[in-house]
Amino acid sequence: DAMVIQNPRYQVTQFGKPVTLSCSQTLNHNVMYWYQQKSSQAPKLLFHYYDKDFNNEADTPDNFQSRRPNTSFCFLDIRSPGLGDAAMYLCATSRDGSEQFGQGTRLTVV
Amino acid sequence: AQSVTQLDSQVPVFEEAPVELRCNYSSSVSVYLFWYVQYPNQGLQLLLKYLSGSTLVKGINGFEAEFNKSQTSFHLRKPSVHISDTAEYFCAVVGGGNKLTFGTGTQLKVEL
Numbered sequence: 001d002a003m004v005i006q007n008p009r010y011q012v013t014q015f016g017k018p019v020t021l022s023c024s025q026t027l028n029h030n031v032m033y034w035y036q037q038k039s040s041q042a043p044k045l046l047f048h049y050y051d052k053d054f055n056n057e058a059d060t061p062d063n064f065q066s067r068r069p070n071t072s073f074c075f076l077d078i079r080s081p082g083l084g085d086a087a088m089y090l091c092a093t094s095r096d097g098s099e100q101f102g103q104g105t106r107l108t109v110v
Numbered sequence: 111a112q113s114v115t116q117l118d119s120q121v122p123v124f125e126e127a128p129v130e131l132r133c134n135y136s137s138s139v140s141v142y143l144f145w146y147v148q149y150p151n152q153g154l155q156l157l158l159k160y161l162s163g164s165t166l167v168k169g170i171n172g173f174e175a176e177f178n179k180s181q182t183s184f185h186l187r188k189p190s191v192h193i194s195d196t197a198e199y200f201c202a203v204v205g206g207g208n209k210l211t212f213g214t215g216t217q218l219k220v221e222l
Contacts, residue, residue, distance in 0.1 A: 006153075033210075042200060042212040043154070090153055092210075096161070098144070099210055101153040 003027070006091050006102035013081050013109055021076040021105045023091030032074040033099065034066060035090040043090055049074060081109045112137035112205035116213035123191055124221055131186040131216045133175075133201030142204040143184040145175055148215075149197045157199075160184065171195065196220045 004025045013019040023032065030051050035043035047056045049068045063085070065077040078085055086109045092099040115134045123129045135141060142161050146154040158169025165177040175186045184201060201213040 004153075040215075042214050045209060048209065088151075092154075098142070098156065098159055098161075099154075101146075101155070104151075104153040106151060 004091055004093055004100050004102035006089075006105050008105060009103060011105055011107050013078075013107065015083065015109055016080050019078050019081055019107070021078075021089050021091075021107070023074045023076070023102055024072050025074075025093045025100075026072070027093055027095070027100060028071060029093035029095045029100070030071070031094045032068060033090075033092040033094070034064075034074070034076045035092065036085075037088040037090055037104075039087075046076070078107075081107070083109050085109055112139075112141060112203050112211050114201050114203050114211055114213035116201055116216050118216050119214065120217045120219065122219045122221060125193055126190050128189050129187065129191050129195075129218065131199050131201075131218065133184045133186065133213060135182050135184065135201075135203045137182075137203060137205045139205045143175075143177060144202045144204075144210070145169065145173070145184075145186050146200045146202060147171075147197045148200065154200065157186070191218070191220050193220050193222070 007022050033048040034046045037043040046060045063079050067075045088104045088106050090104045091102040113136050117132050144159045145157040147157050148154050157173050158167045160167050160177045168174045173188050199216045202210045
C-alpha cells in the first residue's frame with residue numbers, strides 16, 4: 001500500500017551526537033513535513049518542503065536541518081541533540097491539504 | 111493566520127455512550143478542517159476531513175463531524191464509543207498556505 005514510512009521507529013542517541021531520521025513516501029506527494037511532538041502536546045511544525053522549496057518555521061532551532069534529495073525521501077538531521085530534543089518526530093506528506101502521517105520516530109537522548 | 115481551540119483536554123465516557131469532542135477555529139480565509147486520532151506511540155491517523163460540499167462529514171470507525179461556518183466549529187461525534195476508541199484526538203485546520211495548525215488535543219478515555 002502507498003504510505004509514509006519512517007525509520008527507525010525508535011532511536012536512541014547520545015547527547016551531542018548527530019542523528020538523522022528518515023522518511024520515505026510512495027504517494028508521490030509534492031509536500032513533505034517534519035513535526036516534533038513532545039509528550040501530551042500537539043505536533044509542532046519544524047519545516048516543510050513544497051517540491052524542492054524549503055520552508056523553515058521561524059522558531060525552529062538551527063540545530064535542526066533537513067534534506068530532500070528527491071520526491072520520495074526526506075531527512076531530519078539533528079546536529080547536536082540535547083536532552084530537550086527527546087520527542088516523537090513525525091513526517092507527513094500532502095498534495096491537496098490532506099496530510100498523511102508516518103508512524104513516527106521516538107527519539108531518546110541519553 | 112488561523113488557530114484551533116479544543117476546549118476539553120480530557121473527556122471520560124462510558125462504553126456504548128455517545129461522545130462529542132469540541133473544536134472551534136478562527137481564520138480569515140476559507141479553511142479545510144480535519145480530525146486526526148493518535149494511539150500511544152503511533153503517528154496520526156486521519157479520521158475525517160472537510161474540504162467543501164456537505165457540512166456533515168463521515169469518517170472511519172463510525173465517527174462524524176459537522177462543519178458549522180456561523181459558529182466556526184467542527185465538532186466530532188460518535189453515537190456509541192468502544193474501549194478501542196481510547197486515544198488522543200486532534201482537530202486541525204489548513205488555511206492559506208500548506209500548513210496544518212493543530213489544536214492542543216483531547217484525550218478520550220472510554221471506561222467500562
